[in-house]
Amino acid sequence: QSNQFCDAGTGSSKLLVKGGTVVNAHHQQIADVYVEDGVIVAVNPNIRVGDDVTVIDAFGKYVMPGGIDPHTHLELDFVFPGTVDDFFSGQAAALAGGTTMHIDFALPLNGSLTAGFEDYVKKAKKSCMDYGFHMVISKWDETVSREMELLVKEKGINSFKFFMAYKGLAMINDELLLEGFKKCKSLGALAMVHAENGDAVYEGQEKMIELGITGPEGHALSRPSVVEGEATGRAIRLADFVNTPLYVVHVMSIDAMEEIAKARKSGQKVIGEPIASGLALDESWLWHPDFEIAAKYVTSPPMRKRGHDKALQAALSTGVLQLVGTDHCAYNSSQKALGIDDFRKIPNGINGIEERMHLVWDIMVESGQITPSDYVRLTSTECARIFNIYPKKGAILPGSDADIIILNPNSSFEISAKSHHSRMDTNVYEGRTGKGKIEVTIAGGRIVWENDELKVTPGSGRYIQMPPFSYLFDGLDKKDAIYLNSLQAPVKRAKVSS
Numbered sequence: 280q281s282n283q284f285c286d287a288g289t290g291s292s293k294l295l296v297k298g299g300t301v302v303n304a305h306h307q308q309i310a311d312v313y314v315e316d317g318v319i320v321a322v323n324p325n326i327r328v329g330d331d332v333t334v335i336d337a338f339g340k341y342v343m344p345g346g347i348d349p350h351t352h353l354e355l356d357f358v359f360p361g362t363v364d365d366f367f368s369g370q371a372a373a374l375a376g377g378t379t380m381h382i383d384f385a386l387p388l389n390g391s392l393t394a395g396f397e398d399y400v401k402k403a404k405k406s407c408m409d410y411g412f413h414m415v416i417s418k419w420d421e422t423v424s425r426e427m428e429l430l431v432k433e434k435g436i437n438s439f440k441f442f443m444a445y446k447g448l449a450m451i452n453d454e455l456l457l458e459g460f461k462k463c464k465s466l467g468a469l470a471m472v473h474a475e476n477g478d479a480v481y482e483g484q485e486k487m488i489e490l491g492i493t494g495p496e497g498h499a500l501s502r503p504s505v506v507e508g509e510a511t512g513r514a515i516r517l518a519d520f521v522n523t524p525l526y527v528v529h530v531m532s533i534d535a536m537e538e539i540a541k542a543r544k545s546g547q548k549v550i551g552e553p554i555a556s557g558l559a560l561d562e563s564w565l566w567h568p569d570f571e572i573a574a575k576y577v578t579s580p581p582m583r584k585r586g587h588d589k590a591l592q593a594a595l596s597t598g599v600l601q602l603v604g605t606d607h608c609a610y611n612s613s614q615k616a617l618g619i620d621d622f623r624k625i626p627n628g629i630n631g632i633e634e635r636m637h638l639v640w641d642i643m644v645e646s647g648q649i650t651p652s653d654y655v656r657l658t659s660t661e662c663a664r665i666f667n668i669y670p671k672k673g674a675i676l677p678g679s680d681a682d683i684i685i686l687n688p689n690s691s692f693e694i695s696a697k698s699h700h701s702r703m704d705t706n707v708y709e710g711r712t713g714k715g716k717i718e719v720t721i722a723g724g725r726i727v728w729e730n731d732e733l734k735v736t737p738g739s740g741r742y743i744q745m746p747p748f749s750y751l752f753d754g755l756d757k758k759d760a761i762y763l764n765s766l767q768a769p770v771k772r773a774k775v776s777s
Protein backbone atom coordinates (compact mmCIF):
# COMPACT_ATOMS: atom_id res chain seq x y z
CA GLN A 280 0.00 0.00 0.00
CA SER A 281 1.21 3.50 -0.79
CA ASN A 282 -0.46 5.12 2.23
CA GLN A 283 1.58 8.06 3.45
CA PHE A 284 1.53 9.23 7.05
CA CYS A 285 3.91 11.99 8.05
CA ASP A 286 3.92 12.32 11.78
CA ALA A 287 3.88 16.01 12.44
CA GLY A 288 3.98 19.16 10.35
CA THR A 289 1.38 21.34 11.94
CA GLY A 290 2.73 24.35 10.00
CA SER A 291 2.01 27.98 10.67
CA SER A 292 -0.82 28.89 13.04
CA LYS A 293 -1.78 31.66 10.60
CA LEU A 294 -3.25 30.71 7.23
CA LEU A 295 -4.80 32.55 4.34
CA VAL A 296 -6.87 30.57 1.85
CA LYS A 297 -6.81 32.87 -1.15
CA GLY A 298 -9.23 33.56 -3.98
CA GLY A 299 -11.52 30.54 -3.82
CA THR A 300 -15.30 30.34 -3.98
CA VAL A 301 -16.27 30.17 -0.33
CA VAL A 302 -19.40 28.06 0.03
CA ASN A 303 -21.70 28.01 3.03
CA ALA A 304 -25.07 26.30 3.23
CA HIS A 305 -26.87 29.59 2.69
CA HIS A 306 -24.53 31.53 0.40
CA GLN A 307 -21.41 31.47 -1.76
CA GLN A 308 -18.93 34.21 -2.63
CA ILE A 309 -15.41 34.63 -3.97
CA ALA A 310 -13.34 35.55 -0.92
CA ASP A 311 -10.23 34.91 1.12
CA VAL A 312 -10.40 33.08 4.44
CA TYR A 313 -8.01 34.14 7.17
CA VAL A 314 -7.29 31.72 10.02
CA GLU A 315 -5.44 32.25 13.28
CA ASP A 316 -4.87 29.67 16.02
CA GLY A 317 -7.41 27.20 14.69
CA VAL A 318 -10.25 29.69 14.27
CA ILE A 319 -11.56 31.56 11.21
CA VAL A 320 -10.97 35.25 11.81
CA ALA A 321 -12.16 36.85 8.57
CA VAL A 322 -13.92 35.96 5.32
CA ASN A 323 -13.51 38.83 2.86
CA PRO A 324 -12.21 39.57 -0.62
CA ASN A 325 -8.56 40.70 -0.85
CA ILE A 326 -7.35 40.18 2.72
CA ARG A 327 -3.76 41.43 3.10
CA VAL A 328 -1.40 39.57 5.41
CA GLY A 329 2.22 39.63 6.55
CA ASP A 330 5.07 37.26 5.70
CA ASP A 331 4.40 35.09 8.72
CA VAL A 332 1.19 33.77 7.17
CA THR A 333 1.04 30.59 5.06
CA VAL A 334 -0.92 31.37 1.90
CA ILE A 335 -2.87 28.61 0.11
CA ASP A 336 -3.98 29.30 -3.44
CA ALA A 337 -7.64 28.37 -4.03
CA PHE A 338 -8.35 30.21 -7.30
CA GLY A 339 -10.94 28.35 -9.38
CA LYS A 340 -11.69 25.99 -6.49
CA TYR A 341 -14.37 25.61 -3.83
CA VAL A 342 -13.53 26.42 -0.21
CA MET A 343 -16.04 24.67 2.05
CA PRO A 344 -16.53 23.56 5.64
CA GLY A 345 -14.90 20.22 6.39
CA GLY A 346 -17.29 17.30 6.33
CA ILE A 347 -18.94 16.03 9.48
CA ASP A 348 -19.77 12.34 9.43
CA PRO A 349 -22.68 11.72 11.81
CA HIS A 350 -22.38 7.93 11.77
CA THR A 351 -19.16 5.96 12.32
CA HIS A 352 -17.96 2.92 14.26
CA LEU A 353 -14.25 3.16 15.02
CA GLU A 354 -12.69 0.54 17.29
CA LEU A 355 -16.04 -1.22 17.55
CA ASP A 356 -16.37 -4.32 19.70
CA PHE A 357 -20.01 -5.17 19.31
CA VAL A 358 -21.92 -8.02 17.63
CA PHE A 359 -18.88 -8.68 15.41
CA PRO A 360 -15.82 -7.58 17.41
CA GLY A 361 -12.62 -6.03 16.19
CA THR A 362 -13.09 -3.40 13.47
CA VAL A 363 -9.70 -2.64 11.95
CA ASP A 364 -9.90 1.16 12.04
CA ASP A 365 -9.24 2.81 15.37
CA PHE A 366 -9.62 6.47 16.27
CA PHE A 367 -6.30 7.27 14.59
CA SER A 368 -6.45 5.30 11.34
CA GLY A 369 -10.13 5.95 10.76
CA GLN A 370 -9.74 9.65 11.34
CA ALA A 371 -6.60 9.87 9.19
CA ALA A 372 -8.62 8.28 6.39
CA ALA A 373 -11.43 10.75 7.04
CA LEU A 374 -9.08 13.73 6.80
CA ALA A 375 -7.63 12.46 3.51
CA GLY A 376 -11.20 12.50 2.20
CA GLY A 377 -12.19 15.94 3.51
CA THR A 378 -14.04 14.97 6.69
CA THR A 379 -12.84 16.94 9.72
CA MET A 380 -15.21 15.74 12.43
CA HIS A 381 -17.22 12.58 13.09
CA ILE A 382 -19.69 11.38 15.68
CA ASP A 383 -19.09 7.82 16.78
CA PHE A 384 -21.45 5.48 18.59
CA ALA A 385 -20.15 4.82 22.11
CA LEU A 386 -21.41 1.58 23.66
CA PRO A 387 -22.20 0.80 27.27
CA LEU A 388 -19.52 -1.23 29.04
CA ASN A 389 -20.82 -4.11 31.18
CA GLY A 390 -24.22 -2.43 31.07
CA SER A 391 -22.94 0.94 32.29
CA LEU A 392 -23.25 4.05 30.13
CA THR A 393 -20.70 6.04 32.09
CA ALA A 394 -18.16 3.20 31.97
CA GLY A 395 -18.85 2.95 28.23
CA PHE A 396 -18.30 6.66 27.81
CA GLU A 397 -14.99 6.52 29.71
CA ASP A 398 -13.94 3.54 27.60
CA TYR A 399 -14.52 5.57 24.43
CA VAL A 400 -12.73 8.60 25.88
CA LYS A 401 -9.70 6.31 26.30
CA LYS A 402 -10.01 4.85 22.80
CA ALA A 403 -10.21 8.36 21.34
CA LYS A 404 -7.02 9.63 23.01
CA LYS A 405 -5.09 8.97 19.80
CA SER A 406 -7.48 11.11 17.76
CA CYS A 407 -6.10 13.34 15.03
CA MET A 408 -9.37 15.15 14.35
CA ASP A 409 -12.35 16.42 16.30
CA TYR A 410 -15.06 13.98 17.32
CA GLY A 411 -18.20 13.59 19.39
CA PHE A 412 -20.20 10.64 20.68
CA HIS A 413 -23.73 9.33 20.54
CA MET A 414 -24.50 6.72 23.23
CA VAL A 415 -26.24 3.39 22.57
CA ILE A 416 -29.07 2.30 24.91
CA SER A 417 -29.57 -1.46 25.02
CA LYS A 418 -31.56 -2.00 28.23
CA TRP A 419 -33.76 -0.02 30.58
CA ASP A 420 -33.70 0.59 34.33
CA GLU A 421 -33.35 3.46 36.78
CA THR A 422 -29.54 3.42 36.51
CA VAL A 423 -29.66 3.79 32.72
CA SER A 424 -32.12 6.65 33.10
CA ARG A 425 -29.84 8.41 35.64
CA GLU A 426 -26.74 7.81 33.53
CA MET A 427 -28.44 9.31 30.47
CA GLU A 428 -29.03 12.45 32.49
CA LEU A 429 -25.43 12.58 33.64
CA LEU A 430 -24.09 12.12 30.10
CA VAL A 431 -26.24 14.97 28.80
CA LYS A 432 -25.68 17.35 31.69
CA GLU A 433 -22.01 16.71 32.34
CA LYS A 434 -20.40 14.90 29.41
CA GLY A 435 -21.54 16.64 26.26
CA ILE A 436 -23.71 13.88 24.81
CA ASN A 437 -27.00 14.93 23.22
CA SER A 438 -28.15 11.83 21.33
CA PHE A 439 -29.00 8.22 22.17
CA LYS A 440 -29.38 5.35 19.74
CA PHE A 441 -31.79 2.43 20.02
CA PHE A 442 -31.32 -0.75 17.99
CA MET A 443 -34.59 -2.26 16.77
CA ALA A 444 -32.57 -5.13 15.24
CA TYR A 445 -29.77 -7.49 16.40
CA LYS A 446 -32.13 -9.77 18.33
CA GLY A 447 -30.62 -11.19 21.51
CA LEU A 448 -27.75 -8.70 21.42
CA ALA A 449 -28.73 -5.05 21.48
CA MET A 450 -32.30 -5.18 20.24
CA ILE A 451 -34.85 -3.37 22.38
CA ASN A 452 -38.62 -3.72 22.43
CA ASP A 453 -41.32 -1.07 22.09
CA GLU A 454 -41.69 -0.65 25.85
CA LEU A 455 -38.03 0.29 26.15
CA LEU A 456 -38.24 2.47 23.07
CA LEU A 457 -41.06 4.44 24.70
CA GLU A 458 -39.19 4.81 27.99
CA GLY A 459 -36.07 5.89 26.10
CA PHE A 460 -37.94 8.38 23.93
CA LYS A 461 -39.58 9.96 26.98
CA LYS A 462 -36.23 10.30 28.72
CA CYS A 463 -34.60 11.76 25.60
CA LYS A 464 -37.38 14.31 25.34
CA SER A 465 -37.03 15.40 28.97
CA LEU A 466 -33.29 15.89 28.51
CA GLY A 467 -33.46 17.64 25.12
CA ALA A 468 -31.49 14.74 23.64
CA LEU A 469 -32.15 13.35 20.18
CA ALA A 470 -33.47 9.78 19.92
CA MET A 471 -31.91 7.80 17.09
CA VAL A 472 -32.98 4.41 15.75
CA HIS A 473 -31.47 1.59 13.73
CA ALA A 474 -34.81 0.70 12.19
CA GLU A 475 -35.22 -2.93 11.18
CA ASN A 476 -37.73 -5.32 12.70
CA GLY A 477 -35.30 -7.64 14.53
CA ASP A 478 -37.85 -10.44 15.01
CA ALA A 479 -38.63 -10.46 11.29
CA VAL A 480 -34.91 -10.41 10.45
CA TYR A 481 -34.35 -13.43 12.71
CA GLU A 482 -37.26 -15.25 11.07
CA GLY A 483 -35.91 -14.37 7.61
CA GLN A 484 -32.44 -15.64 8.48
CA GLU A 485 -33.80 -18.98 9.75
CA LYS A 486 -35.81 -19.33 6.54
CA MET A 487 -32.78 -18.74 4.31
CA ILE A 488 -30.69 -21.29 6.20
CA GLU A 489 -33.54 -23.86 5.95
CA LEU A 490 -33.63 -23.23 2.20
CA GLY A 491 -29.88 -23.82 2.02
CA ILE A 492 -29.09 -20.20 1.11
CA THR A 493 -25.95 -19.67 3.16
CA GLY A 494 -24.01 -17.18 1.00
CA PRO A 495 -23.89 -13.35 1.25
CA GLU A 496 -27.03 -13.03 -0.90
CA GLY A 497 -28.88 -14.61 2.05
CA HIS A 498 -28.13 -11.41 3.97
CA ALA A 499 -30.22 -9.31 1.56
CA LEU A 500 -32.92 -11.94 1.14
CA SER A 501 -33.42 -12.38 4.89
CA ARG A 502 -34.02 -8.69 5.68
CA PRO A 503 -35.97 -7.14 2.77
CA SER A 504 -36.91 -3.48 2.69
CA VAL A 505 -40.35 -4.20 4.18
CA VAL A 506 -38.73 -4.95 7.59
CA GLU A 507 -36.88 -1.63 7.41
CA GLY A 508 -40.05 0.22 6.43
CA GLU A 509 -42.06 -1.39 9.23
CA ALA A 510 -39.55 -0.48 11.95
CA THR A 511 -39.07 3.03 10.59
CA GLY A 512 -42.83 3.61 10.58
CA ARG A 513 -43.19 2.16 14.09
CA ALA A 514 -40.38 4.29 15.53
CA ILE A 515 -41.85 7.37 13.87
CA ARG A 516 -45.31 6.72 15.32
CA LEU A 517 -43.93 6.09 18.80
CA ALA A 518 -41.89 9.29 18.61
CA ASP A 519 -45.05 11.11 17.54
CA PHE A 520 -46.94 9.57 20.48
CA VAL A 521 -44.26 10.90 22.85
CA ASN A 522 -43.90 14.12 20.82
CA THR A 523 -40.12 13.99 20.56
CA PRO A 524 -37.85 14.43 17.52
CA LEU A 525 -36.47 11.31 15.89
CA TYR A 526 -33.35 10.62 13.82
CA VAL A 527 -33.40 7.52 11.59
CA VAL A 528 -29.86 6.29 10.87
CA HIS A 529 -28.77 4.59 7.66
CA VAL A 530 -31.95 4.92 5.61
CA MET A 531 -31.39 2.34 2.87
CA SER A 532 -34.76 1.87 1.20
CA ILE A 533 -37.67 3.60 -0.46
CA ASP A 534 -39.90 1.99 2.16
CA ALA A 535 -38.13 3.75 5.04
CA MET A 536 -37.71 6.99 3.12
CA GLU A 537 -41.42 7.15 2.35
CA GLU A 538 -42.29 6.73 6.04
CA ILE A 539 -40.04 9.70 6.79
CA ALA A 540 -41.53 11.74 3.93
CA LYS A 541 -45.07 11.08 5.21
CA ALA A 542 -44.19 12.06 8.78
CA ARG A 543 -42.38 15.23 7.74
CA LYS A 544 -45.29 16.21 5.53
CA SER A 545 -47.58 16.00 8.54
CA GLY A 546 -45.24 18.29 10.49
CA GLN A 547 -43.38 15.71 12.59
CA LYS A 548 -39.71 16.36 13.37
CA VAL A 549 -38.03 13.37 11.76
CA ILE A 550 -34.51 13.39 10.37
CA GLY A 551 -33.46 10.81 7.78
CA GLU A 552 -29.81 9.93 7.24
CA PRO A 553 -28.92 7.97 4.13
CA ILE A 554 -25.33 6.75 3.94
CA ALA A 555 -22.86 6.99 1.08
CA SER A 556 -23.18 3.30 0.19
CA GLY A 557 -26.96 3.55 -0.10
CA LEU A 558 -26.55 6.34 -2.64
CA ALA A 559 -23.74 4.74 -4.61
CA LEU A 560 -24.21 0.96 -4.56
CA ASP A 561 -26.89 -1.71 -4.90
CA GLU A 562 -27.44 -5.25 -3.68
CA SER A 563 -26.23 -7.01 -6.85
CA TRP A 564 -22.75 -7.21 -5.30
CA LEU A 565 -24.07 -9.69 -2.75
CA TRP A 566 -24.67 -12.17 -5.60
CA HIS A 567 -21.05 -11.91 -6.82
CA PRO A 568 -19.67 -15.43 -7.41
CA ASP A 569 -16.46 -14.62 -5.51
CA PHE A 570 -17.30 -14.88 -1.78
CA GLU A 571 -14.54 -12.45 -0.81
CA ILE A 572 -16.01 -9.75 -3.03
CA ALA A 573 -19.63 -10.42 -2.11
CA ALA A 574 -18.89 -10.46 1.63
CA LYS A 575 -17.39 -6.95 1.48
CA TYR A 576 -20.90 -5.60 0.84
CA VAL A 577 -22.59 -7.16 3.86
CA THR A 578 -23.91 -4.35 6.04
CA SER A 579 -27.21 -3.75 7.85
CA PRO A 580 -29.72 -2.73 6.68
CA PRO A 581 -28.55 -4.29 3.41
CA MET A 582 -28.04 -2.55 0.12
CA ARG A 583 -31.18 -2.64 -1.97
CA LYS A 584 -32.14 -3.27 -5.57
CA ARG A 585 -31.17 -0.65 -8.13
CA GLY A 586 -33.73 2.15 -7.96
CA HIS A 587 -33.57 2.61 -4.20
CA ASP A 588 -30.24 4.43 -4.66
CA LYS A 589 -31.77 6.91 -7.12
CA ALA A 590 -34.84 7.42 -4.92
CA LEU A 591 -32.63 8.21 -1.91
CA GLN A 592 -30.65 10.70 -4.03
CA ALA A 593 -33.88 12.39 -5.10
CA ALA A 594 -35.09 12.49 -1.50
CA LEU A 595 -31.86 14.22 -0.49
CA SER A 596 -32.15 16.78 -3.24
CA THR A 597 -35.77 17.61 -2.33
CA GLY A 598 -35.21 17.86 1.43
CA VAL A 599 -37.05 14.67 2.43
CA LEU A 600 -33.69 13.40 3.78
CA GLN A 601 -31.36 15.86 5.46
CA LEU A 602 -27.75 14.71 5.73
CA VAL A 603 -25.38 11.93 4.64
CA GLY A 604 -23.39 9.62 6.90
CA THR A 605 -21.27 6.55 6.22
CA ASP A 606 -21.76 3.90 8.93
CA HIS A 607 -18.01 3.33 8.46
CA CYS A 608 -17.39 -0.02 10.15
CA ALA A 609 -14.25 -1.62 8.76
CA TYR A 610 -13.49 -5.36 8.67
CA ASN A 611 -10.76 -7.15 6.75
CA SER A 612 -11.38 -10.06 4.36
CA SER A 613 -10.11 -12.57 6.92
CA GLN A 614 -12.80 -11.37 9.34
CA LYS A 615 -15.49 -11.45 6.65
CA ALA A 616 -14.38 -15.04 5.90
CA LEU A 617 -15.79 -16.12 9.28
CA GLY A 618 -19.11 -16.35 7.45
CA ILE A 619 -17.94 -18.42 4.50
CA ASP A 620 -20.50 -21.15 5.34
CA ASP A 621 -23.16 -18.97 6.96
CA PHE A 622 -23.95 -15.36 5.99
CA ARG A 623 -25.14 -14.68 9.56
CA LYS A 624 -21.51 -14.91 10.70
CA ILE A 625 -20.14 -12.38 8.18
CA PRO A 626 -19.23 -9.25 10.17
CA ASN A 627 -21.63 -6.49 9.12
CA GLY A 628 -19.95 -3.32 7.97
CA ILE A 629 -18.49 -1.33 5.10
CA ASN A 630 -16.08 1.55 4.63
CA GLY A 631 -16.97 5.12 3.68
CA ILE A 632 -15.40 7.64 6.07
CA GLU A 633 -12.74 8.54 3.48
CA GLU A 634 -14.97 8.29 0.40
CA ARG A 635 -18.19 10.06 1.45
CA MET A 636 -17.25 13.63 0.50
CA HIS A 637 -16.01 12.64 -2.96
CA LEU A 638 -18.96 10.35 -3.64
CA VAL A 639 -21.59 12.87 -2.60
CA TRP A 640 -19.97 15.56 -4.77
CA ASP A 641 -19.76 13.26 -7.77
CA ILE A 642 -23.18 11.63 -7.41
CA MET A 643 -25.16 14.68 -6.35
CA VAL A 644 -23.40 17.85 -7.54
CA GLU A 645 -21.78 16.64 -10.75
CA SER A 646 -25.11 15.10 -11.80
CA GLY A 647 -26.82 18.47 -11.28
CA GLN A 648 -29.12 17.20 -8.52
CA ILE A 649 -27.85 19.68 -5.93
CA THR A 650 -25.76 22.88 -5.77
CA PRO A 651 -22.44 23.31 -3.95
CA SER A 652 -24.37 25.09 -1.16
CA ASP A 653 -26.69 22.08 -0.82
CA TYR A 654 -23.59 19.88 -0.73
CA VAL A 655 -22.23 21.84 2.24
CA ARG A 656 -25.59 21.53 3.99
CA LEU A 657 -25.87 17.76 3.45
CA THR A 658 -22.28 16.89 4.33
CA SER A 659 -21.61 19.33 7.16
CA THR A 660 -23.95 22.16 8.17
CA GLU A 661 -27.10 20.19 8.83
CA CYS A 662 -25.20 17.73 10.99
CA ALA A 663 -23.78 20.64 13.00
CA ARG A 664 -27.27 22.09 13.42
CA ILE A 665 -28.91 18.81 14.40
CA PHE A 666 -26.25 18.09 17.01
CA ASN A 667 -26.22 21.71 18.19
CA ILE A 668 -22.66 22.70 17.40
CA TYR A 669 -23.39 25.18 14.61
CA PRO A 670 -21.76 27.61 13.74
CA LYS A 671 -18.64 26.44 15.62
CA LYS A 672 -18.74 23.60 13.10
CA GLY A 673 -20.35 23.40 9.67
CA ALA A 674 -19.60 26.94 8.50
CA ILE A 675 -16.92 29.19 7.06
CA LEU A 676 -17.69 32.21 9.20
CA PRO A 677 -15.63 34.41 11.53
CA GLY A 678 -15.49 32.57 14.86
CA SER A 679 -16.03 29.09 13.37
CA ASP A 680 -13.40 26.39 13.85
CA ALA A 681 -10.95 26.38 10.96
CA ASP A 682 -12.09 23.05 9.51
CA ILE A 683 -11.87 23.73 5.79
CA ILE A 684 -11.58 21.80 2.55
CA ILE A 685 -10.51 22.93 -0.89
CA LEU A 686 -12.17 21.00 -3.69
CA ASN A 687 -11.01 21.25 -7.28
CA PRO A 688 -14.05 20.64 -9.50
CA ASN A 689 -11.86 20.10 -12.56
CA SER A 690 -9.77 17.34 -11.05
CA SER A 691 -10.84 13.75 -10.48
CA PHE A 692 -10.54 11.09 -7.80
CA GLU A 693 -9.97 7.36 -7.92
CA ILE A 694 -10.73 4.97 -5.08
CA SER A 695 -8.67 1.88 -4.33
CA ALA A 696 -7.59 -0.18 -1.34
CA LYS A 697 -4.04 0.28 -2.68
CA SER A 698 -4.13 4.01 -1.99
CA HIS A 699 -6.78 4.55 0.68
CA HIS A 700 -5.79 5.38 4.26
CA SER A 701 -8.07 3.02 6.16
CA ARG A 702 -6.48 -0.17 7.51
CA MET A 703 -9.01 -2.22 5.57
CA ASP A 704 -7.53 -4.55 2.97
CA THR A 705 -10.47 -4.03 0.61
CA ASN A 706 -12.71 -1.17 -0.45
CA VAL A 707 -16.37 -1.43 -1.48
CA TYR A 708 -15.76 1.36 -4.04
CA GLU A 709 -12.68 -0.30 -5.57
CA GLY A 710 -11.85 1.24 -8.96
CA ARG A 711 -14.50 3.93 -8.79
CA THR A 712 -13.54 7.27 -10.34
CA GLY A 713 -15.36 10.56 -10.35
CA LYS A 714 -15.06 14.32 -10.72
CA GLY A 715 -14.13 16.75 -7.98
CA LYS A 716 -11.03 16.19 -5.88
CA ILE A 717 -10.43 17.37 -2.34
CA GLU A 718 -6.92 18.71 -2.66
CA VAL A 719 -6.49 20.29 0.77
CA THR A 720 -7.95 19.56 4.20
CA ILE A 721 -7.41 21.96 7.07
CA ALA A 722 -8.46 20.68 10.49
CA GLY A 723 -8.34 22.90 13.55
CA GLY A 724 -6.29 25.41 11.55
CA ARG A 725 -3.63 22.88 10.49
CA ILE A 726 -3.03 21.68 6.95
CA VAL A 727 -3.42 17.93 7.35
CA TRP A 728 -3.90 16.87 3.71
CA GLU A 729 -2.10 18.45 0.76
CA ASN A 730 -0.37 17.10 -2.36
CA ASP A 731 -1.84 13.66 -1.62
CA GLU A 732 0.06 13.57 1.63
CA LEU A 733 -1.27 13.29 5.17
CA LYS A 734 0.30 15.18 8.06
CA VAL A 735 -1.53 13.97 11.11
CA THR A 736 -0.62 13.89 14.77
CA PRO A 737 -2.14 11.45 17.28
CA GLY A 738 -3.68 13.37 20.15
CA SER A 739 -4.39 16.55 18.18
CA GLY A 740 -8.13 15.81 17.85
CA ARG A 741 -10.49 17.27 20.44
CA TYR A 742 -13.67 15.93 22.01
CA ILE A 743 -16.51 18.26 21.01
CA GLN A 744 -19.23 18.54 23.64
CA MET A 745 -22.69 18.79 22.13
CA PRO A 746 -25.30 20.67 24.16
CA PRO A 747 -28.94 19.50 24.43
CA PHE A 748 -32.07 21.17 23.03
CA SER A 749 -31.13 21.71 19.40
CA TYR A 750 -33.51 23.54 17.06
CA LEU A 751 -35.46 20.29 16.68
CA PHE A 752 -36.89 20.84 20.16
CA ASP A 753 -38.26 24.31 19.38
CA GLY A 754 -42.03 24.38 19.72
CA LEU A 755 -42.45 20.92 21.27
CA ASP A 756 -43.67 22.39 24.58
CA LYS A 757 -46.36 24.37 22.74
CA LYS A 758 -47.59 21.20 21.05
CA ASP A 759 -47.64 19.45 24.44
CA ALA A 760 -49.58 22.31 26.01
CA ILE A 761 -52.18 22.27 23.23
CA TYR A 762 -52.58 18.53 23.67
CA LEU A 763 -52.96 18.83 27.46
CA ASN A 764 -55.48 21.63 27.07
CA SER A 765 -57.52 19.51 24.72
CA LEU A 766 -57.71 16.79 27.39
CA GLN A 767 -59.12 19.18 29.96
CA ALA A 768 -62.22 20.06 27.95
CA PRO A 769 -65.06 18.54 30.01
CA VAL A 770 -67.08 15.80 28.39
CA LYS A 771 -70.82 16.49 28.76
CA ARG A 772 -72.74 13.26 29.17
CA ALA A 773 -76.50 13.00 29.60
CA LYS A 774 -77.51 11.50 32.92
CA VAL A 775 -79.09 8.11 32.49
CA SER A 776 -81.34 6.98 35.34
CA SER A 777 -80.99 3.38 36.37
Ligand SMILES: NC(=O)NCCC(=O)O
Binds near residue numbers: 352577
Ligand atom coordinates in the same frame (compact mmCIF):
# COMPACT_ATOMS: atom_id res chain seq x y z
N1 LIG B 1 -24.28 -1.25 9.88
C1 LIG B 1 -23.67 -2.35 10.22
O1 LIG B 1 -23.88 -3.34 9.55
N2 LIG B 1 -22.82 -2.41 11.26
C2 LIG B 1 -22.59 -1.39 12.19
C3 LIG B 1 -23.60 -1.34 13.28
C4 LIG B 1 -24.87 -0.68 12.81
O2 LIG B 1 -24.89 0.51 12.54
O3 LIG B 1 -25.89 -1.35 12.71
Ligand SMILES: [Zn+2]
Binds near residue numbers: 473528529579580
Ligand atom coordinates in the same frame (compact mmCIF):
# COMPACT_ATOMS: atom_id res chain seq x y z
ZN1 LIG C 1 -27.20 0.29 12.53
Ligand SMILES: [Zn+2]
Binds near residue numbers: 606
Ligand atom coordinates in the same frame (compact mmCIF):
# COMPACT_ATOMS: atom_id res chain seq x y z
ZN1 LIG D 1 -23.99 2.11 12.29
